[in-house]
Amino acid sequence: MHEGAIAESIVDILKQVKEENKLNRIVKVRLKIGKMSGVMVDALLFALEALRTEEDVVESTEFEVTETDVKARCNLCNRVYEYTDISDIVMLCEQCGMPLDIIEGKEMKIIDVEGE
Amino acid sequence: MKRVIIEKKILERNDESAKKIREILKNRGVFALNFMASPGAGKTTIIEKTIEALKDNYRISYIDGDLDTDRDASRIKKLGIDVVQINTSGACHLDADMVLRALEQVSLDCDILIIENVGNLVCPATFDVGANKNVVILSVPEGDDKVKKYPVMFNVADVVLLNKIDLLKFLNFDVERVKKELKEINPDADFIEVSAKEGYGLDRWFEYVRNLIENSSLL
Numbered sequence A: 001m002h003e004g005a006i007a008e009s010i011v012d013i014l015k016q017v018k019e020e021n022k023l024n025r026i027v028k029v030r031l032k033i034g035k036m037s038g039v040m041v042d043a044l045l046f047a048l049e050a051l052r053t054e055e056d057v058v059e060s061t062e063f064e065v066t067e068t069d070v071k072a073r074c075n076l077c078n079r080v081y082e083y084t085d086i087s088d089i090v091m092l093c094e095q096c097g098m099p100l101d102i103i104e105g106k107e108m109k110i111i112d113v114e115g116e
Numbered sequence B: 001m002k003r004v005i006i007e008k009k010i011l012e013r014n015d016e017s018a019k020k021i022r023e024i025l026k027n028r029g030v031f032a033l034n035f036m037a038s039p040g041a042g043k044t045t046i047i048e049k050t051i052e053a054l055k056d057n058y059r060i061s062y063i064d065g066d067l068d069t070d071r072d073a074s075r076i077k078k079l080g081i082d083v084v085q086i087n088t089s090g091a092c093h094l095d096a097d098m099v100l101r102a103l104e105q106v107s108l109d110c111d112i113l114i115i116e117n118v119g120n121l122v123c124p125a126t127f128d129v130g131a132n133k134n135v136v137i138l139s140v141p142e143g144d145d146k147v148k149k150y151p152v153m154f155n156v157a158d159v160v161l162l163n164k165i166d167l168l169k170f171l172n173f174d175v176e177r178v179k180k181e182l183k184e185i186n187p188d189a190d191f192i193e194v195s196a197k198e199g200y201g202l203d204r205w206f207e208y209v210r211n212l213i214e215n216s217s218l219l
Ligand SMILES: Nc1nc2c(ncn2[C@@H]2O[C@H](COP(=O)(O)OP(=O)(O)OP(=O)(O)O)[C@@H](O)[C@H]2O)c(=O)[nH]1
Pocket: B037, B038, B039, B040, B041, B042, B043, B044, B045, B046, B066, B072, B118, B119, B163, B164, B165, B166, B167, B194, B195, B196, B197, B198
């Protein structure tokens, strides 16, 4: 369950954001997690929940997660393929037979933070 | 209420450490391989055979990320190789900071650094450990449906070794299915069938490693 390590990284970043912006409390955090990032959203939320009691910075923080589909592009014909289920992924262009580049769906990001 | 837009990568710190590792290795002329697979797929066995085959021509060091035992580390030590054991204290994966700390202890007077990651087909895939190539091992007893079940791992592989093919005759395992699904999830990955136990295919693998190193422009 590496989501625990991911949750700890999030908390570390939030501590820094809180200090730099002189916030008393972090109210809400928006996260973007790609389906090919290897992180399960439910497990991540569970891990964040478990950290609430240990880490004051996230004591009453609401986490909102957007899960992004996988988008892969053919660099020859520029066609973009989109996959909602990662076990369906085919990383070859139907037209050109070229390997595709993943342009979205591997990311793991904090988008923004609301505090007071 | 104040809104702070940060657009920050959650694993930024890990990625920075991985970058540092790549710089250190590059400066020292070391080529690093990160071995990932399920528990028992044959990582240590393949690493042992690789060291035996290459140690007369290349200097090799080994970092072991095994869970809390030093069994694998002592197997490799017997081959006269410099070994560092990472204490993962139960973690399900290695991260770049762990490897960075291990680099302070392991001999970098070497040509090849072998990293044996924690036995797990999920967690290690998410963490860049600064290696030059990812070697993913799948073994026949695990079943021929694993590529699409663990797409993230097979997508980050540079080369996939199908190990224990001596067991094909006992099991219903469709090698073509694995090849087809790997082509779909990762068209650039190389694929080599081996039996670490009986030796089949190992020469091809050793040759592959030699080519990687000779072409890495590090030496
Ligand atoms: N039949 C057969 N057995 C093999 C082969 N390669 C390895 N084994 C056996 O598989 C078992 C596990 O091998 P290891 O090399 O320890 O596997 P590992 O991936 O390093 O395991 P962990 O580090 O514990 O995750 C051992 O009993 C090996 O002898 C092979 O090609 N064929």
